[in-house]
Amino acid sequence: MASLRIELVKSLNGRLEKHIATAESLGLRKIGQVTIQPDNTQTRGKIAKIGYLLQVTEVE
Secondary structure: OOEEEEEEOOOOOOOOHHHHHHHHHOOOOOOOOEEEEEOOHHHHHHHHHHHHHEEEEEEO
16 A cells, blocks of 8 residues: 655644644644655545645655
8 A cells, every 4th residue: 555755844833723733633743754644535635735834755
């Protein structure tokens, strides 16, 4: 199953509370943090919501 490497590249300061909560649900709190998440519908939905804060790459 494919996975996604997700990195927080922009600050969470001043963002909407829902966007901060979404980033934290992905395990991201600080700029430069990286997490590996499964490539599924839930993860894709979170990325769609806060994609402007993230850098996403696919990994095997």
